[in-house]
Amino acid sequence: MTAKQVLDPETPLSAFRIEDDRVAAASNMAPVINGFDEQAVEAALRIKEAVDGTHVTVLSYGTDFALDVIKKPLAMGADDLVLLQDPAFENVIDPMLTVAALVAAIRKLGDVDLVLAGRQASDWDNAQVPAGIAEALGWPIATIAKHVEVDGTTVRVQRVLPDGHELVEAALPAVVTVSNELGAPRYPNMRGIMGARRIQPAVWSAADLGIEPTEVAPAFELVSLAAPERRVETEMITGDDDADAGRKLALRLREEHLV
Amino acid sequence: MPDPTSILVIGELVDGAPAPATLEAIAAARALGGGPVGVMLAGESVGNAAQTAIASGADAVYAIESALLADAAPDAVVAAAAAAVAAAGPRIVLGAKTLLGRDVMPRLAFRLGTALASDCTALALDGDGRLLATRPTYGGNADATVRCLGTPAVASLRPGTVDALEADATRTGEVVAVDAAIDEATVRTRSIERVEQAASGLRLEDARVIVSGGRGLGGPEPFEQLAELATLLGGAVGASRAACDAGWVPTSYQVGLTGKTVTPELYIAVGISGASQHMAGCANAKAIVAINKDAGANIFKDARFGVIGDWAKVLPAFTEQLHELLSGSTRQPG
Ligand SMILES: Cc1cc2nc3c(=O)[nH]c(=O)nc-3n(C[C@H](O)[C@H](O)[C@H](O)COP(=O)(O)OP(=O)(O)OC[C@H]3O[C@@H](n4cnc5c(N)ncnc54)[C@H](O)[C@@H]3O)c2cc1C
Numbered sequence: 001m002t003a004k005q006v007l008d009p010e011t012p013l014s015a016f017r018i019e020d021d022r023v024a025a026a027s028n029m030a031p032v033i034n035g036f037d038e039q040a041v042e043a044a045l046r047i048k049e050a051v052d053g054t055h056v057t058v059l060s061y062g063t064d065f066a067l068d069v070i071k072k073p074l075a076m077g078a079d080d081l082v083l084l085q086d087p088a089f090e091n092v093i094d095p096m097l098t099v100a101a102l103v104a105a106i107r108k109l110g111d112v113d114l115v116l117a118g119r120q121a122s123d124w125d126n127a128q129v130p131a132g133i134a135e136a137l138g139w140p141i142a143t144i145a146k147h148v149e150v151d152g153t154t155v156r157v158q159r160v161l162p163d164g165h166e167l168v169e170a171a172l173p174a175v176v177t178v179s180n181e182l183g184a185p186r187y188p189n190m191r192g193i194m195g196a197r198r199i200q201p202a203v204w205s206a207a208d209l210g211i212e213p214t215e216v217a218p219a220f221e222l223v224s225l226a227a228p229e230r231r232v233e234t235e236m237i238t239g240d241d242d243a244d245a246g247r248k249l250a251l252r253l254r255e256e257h258l259v
Numbered sequence: 260m261p262d263p264t265s266i267l268v269i270g271e272l273v274d275g276a277p278a279p280a281t282l283e284a285i286a287a288a289r290a291l292g293g294g295p296v297g298v299m300l301a302g303e304s305v306g307n308a309a310q311t312a313i314a315s316g317a318d319a320v321y322a323i324e325s326a327l328l329a330d331a332a333p334d335a336v337v338a339a340a341a342a343a344v345a346a347a348g349p350r351i352v353l354g355a356k357t358l359l360g361r362d363v364m365p366r367l368a369f370r371l372g373t374a375l376a377s378d379c380t381a382l383a384l385d386g387d388g389r390l391l392a393t394r395p396t397y398g399g400n401a402d403a404t405v406r407c408l409g410t411p412a413v414a415s416l417r418p419g420t421v422d423a424l425e426a427d428a429t430r431t432g433e434v435v436a437v438d439a440a441i442d443e444a445t446v447r448t449r450s451i452e453r454v455e456q457a458a459s460g461l462r463l464e465d466a467r468v469i470v471s472g473g474r475g476l477g478g479p480e481p482f483e484q485l486a487e488l489a490t491l492l493g494g495a496v497g498a499s500r501a502a503c504d505a506g507w508v509p510t511s512y513q514v515g516l517t518g519k520t521v522t523p524e525l526y527i528a529v530g531i532s533g534a535s536q537h538m539a540g541c542a543n544a545k546a547i548v549a550i551n552k553d554a555g556a557n558i559f560k561d562a563r564f565g566v567i568g569d570w571a572k573v574l575p576a577f578t579e580q581l582h583e584l585l586s587g588s589t590r591q592p593g
Contacts, residue, residue: 009398009536023401093396093403095374122536124396124403125516128365128375135369140334140447143362156451162358162519163462163511164455170448179517180500181510219374220405223391228402232547234562242568246577249548249566254584258525258546259468259492 001044001078001116002102002129003037003060005070009122023123023225031066033073036118040178041073042185043148044116048077051150055079057112059105061098063089067201074196075188081201082109088206088213093124097216099132104209106137112173114155119144119177130177140170146181261348264294267321267411269340269354269363270312271331272302277312280355282423284416285316287382288353289424291390297321299343301336301439303329313432316424320434321346325441330453333362334446340367342439344411351390351407353382354415364415373409378417390414398516399535399542419522419543456511461495463514468494468525471514471541474501475530475551475570482508485529488578491585497521497541499531515540529570533558550574 008029017023041058048054056078060070065083074081084101106112115134120127134141146165147158155174159166160181188196206213237252239245253259266288270281277285277300288296295318300308302324309320321343327335340363344352352371354364356378368375376392380402383391390412393404407414463469470489472482482496489496497519498512514521516539526544530551531537538561541547549562550573559565566573 007397023397093405099369099374119517122398125394125398126375126377127361128368128377131362131365132369132374135366141362141366142448160510161453161455164453166450166454167452168448168450174448180504184504217408219368219409220376220392220407223404223406225396225401225403228395228399230560232561232563234559235564236559237564237566242566242572243576245566245568246550246573246575247580249550249564249573250577250580250584252564253525253548253581256546258548259581259585 001040001056001058003041003058003070003073004034004118004121005031005060005062005065006034006121006123008032009035031069033069034118034121036120036178036180038072038185039180039182040116040118041076041078043145043176043178043182045077045186047114047148047150057082057109059084059102061089061101062091063087071196071199071201072188074199075192076186077192081199083201083203084209085203086206086213091123093126093222094218094220095126095129095132096218097213098129099136100211100216101206101209102129102133103136104211105204106133108204108209114150114172115139115175116148117175117177119179130175134175137173139173139175141175141177142168142170143177144179145176146179148176148178261346262294263348263350265347265349266291266294266296266351266353267344267347267349268296268298268317269343269352269360269367270298270300271355271357271359272300272305272308275306275308277308277315278355278357279423280357280360280416280418281312282315283418283421284353284355285312286424287416287421288351289316290421291351291382291384293384293388294350295319297347297349299323299340301328301339302331309434311426314426314428314430316430318432319347320432321437322434323437323439325439327441327443327446330450331359332446332448332450333359333366334448335441336363337366337370338441338445339439341370342437344371346435346437349411350388352411352413356415356417360415364413368409368413371409371411371413373407373413376405376407376412376414379414380417380420382414382416395539397535399539418520456509463495463497463512463519463521466495466521466523468492468527469497469514469521469523469541469544470494470527470529471497471499471531472502472508472529473499473531474505476502476507479507481570484574484578488527488574488581491578491581492525494523494525499537528558528562529574531558532556533561
């Protein structure tokens with residue numbers, strides 16, 4: 001399964017800075033694992049519990065990692081962690097190199113039946129690396145899962161729809177993206193945390209993966225990154241007390257023909 | 260005829276007609292200027308939808324018909340779209356970030372050897388005629404503009420960002436039948452069952468008024484008060500992800516980046532902090548009203564009207580006053 005280290009998406013707006021076409025958070029903000037990726041870990045661990053002999057390997061792509069952060073899936077119960085780490089593996093908006101590296105890593109692992117990933121990353125919100133992996137490997141894909149079940153040769157996925165759900169099925173190997181409706185990811189327990197300490201992640205560079213980063217043509221180049229404009233003038237309604245403010249709000253909305 | 264100056268819209272059919280988001284994408288393609296605009300329409304039968312697309316600004320329709328496209332399985336639609344791209348030879352491929360588009364567009368982009376500029380809120384061409392796509396990132400905290408380097412460039416438009424063109428029945432265009440060679444083996448992720456809650460009452464996407472609740476409500480019961488207010492205003496009830504994750508309301512209520520995108524006249528947010536990921540789903544509302552006890556809540560930045568206070572006191576008085584105003588107005592003639 002894949003996991004990405006990102007800035008905490010719950011970072012208060014005031015702590016976000018945009019500098020030199022990069023988004024940074026105030027220095028005291030620690031990175032976290034992308035929330036949907038933690039849900040993908042949870043999905044993987046549920047499969048591991050249901051199907052004997054399941055081995056969960058976590059792949060993460062980046063230039064540098066906060067080890068205590070990126071090891072969390074191990075503490076939760078994953079078996080292995082492979083860091084795809086190279087100075088060229090920068091967190092840029094273009095997903096082409098990310099896809100190439102993850103695909104190469106999946107091939108290098110060899111015996112992979114199922115790739116689980118979060119439905120999107122909370123930084124670039126691209127929601128397309130899993131699609132790229134599926135296309136490159138020629139595997140079927142099911143997106144936005146809230147339940148994932150594997151039986152030998154097939155994966156059955158309950159997908160979240162805006163007004164319901166859909167049950168889909170595909171032959172393994174396959175790619176599945178996971179959404180928060182799967183349920184909260186488990187907290188690592190003491191045994192998990194101790195176990196994770198003993199596991200040394202494998203580190204694979206671009207060369208280990210057999211990719212020449214400069215030969216992977218990007219799909220985009222970033223032209224600018226800017227804080228969105230806010231166009232709204234806010235009118236605060238006050239009253240003698242909360243109830244009075246509520247009544248005045250009703251009158252104002254009526255005046256403006258909004259109700 | 261393949262035309263390297265053309266723009267191809269990956270269309271979508273809803274009940275036999277082009278989806279609103281498809282008509283918006285056609286308008287966006289026209290607004291970019293340059294070459295002719297083609298539209299792919301794929302379904303069991305395309306029928307009159309082709310004429311609607313032409314009336315709404317398309318110069319050509321690439322029609323792909325197959326019984327296997329009846330329920331729009333993403334695998335089949337990606338194959339259809341790739342065949343339409345091969346037939347049209349466009350420099351830009353444009354889709355919409357609808358439920359189907361979310362699945363189809365990234366895969367189509369990678370199949371064409373590039374990636375997708377997804378969920379765009381603005382499109383333009385640079386001096387060399389290359390696509391400049393602006394899209395919200397970091398959950399809406401930063402707008403990124405990228406230059407698309409792929410041939411073709413592939414982008415998807417956020418629904419509701421562009422107005423569709425007025426239909427003009429006198430416009431003409433050609434309809435090209437394309438064979439996408441779709442067969443049973445094309446569809447590899449098979450739909451076994453699709454369960455959609457019969458939308459009891461108004462769909463959020465169609466509501467003129469939405470009353471939305473967040474974590475600040477503290478539990479499921481207060482949503483009944485929101486429902487009462489929504490009924491009074493002829494609207495629907497929405498929620499933040501925090502309220503959905505807590506199980507207070509079904510996930511179908513969720514408004515936001517990973518929930519529904521809504522564009523009501525009036526959006527009343529109660530006990531919602533206004534995280535950028537929530538605002539991504541409602542920022543295009545005509546007017547936002549916020550009731551929140553925290554004067555520093557982000558929601559006030561996007562709100563036209565705000566009340567700083569405890570919803571449990573503000574809301575009943577607000578609802579009662581509205582009740583009076585509205586029952587009064589029904590007595591007035593006209
Ligand atoms: C990738 C990603 C995608 C996401 N997608 C979505 C999405 O689609 N939709 C979405 O909503 N969120 C989404 N989120 C989550 C989002 O970041 C926020 O966590 C969420 O919107 C917070 O919900 P909330 O405003 O209800 O809760 P909180 O942020 O906890 O806010 C509760 C508010 O209630 C107020 N309050 C408390 N008590 C009272 C009272 N008595 N009276 C009045 N006000 C009170 C508080 O002041 C506070 O402002 C996403 C997050 C990520 C990372």
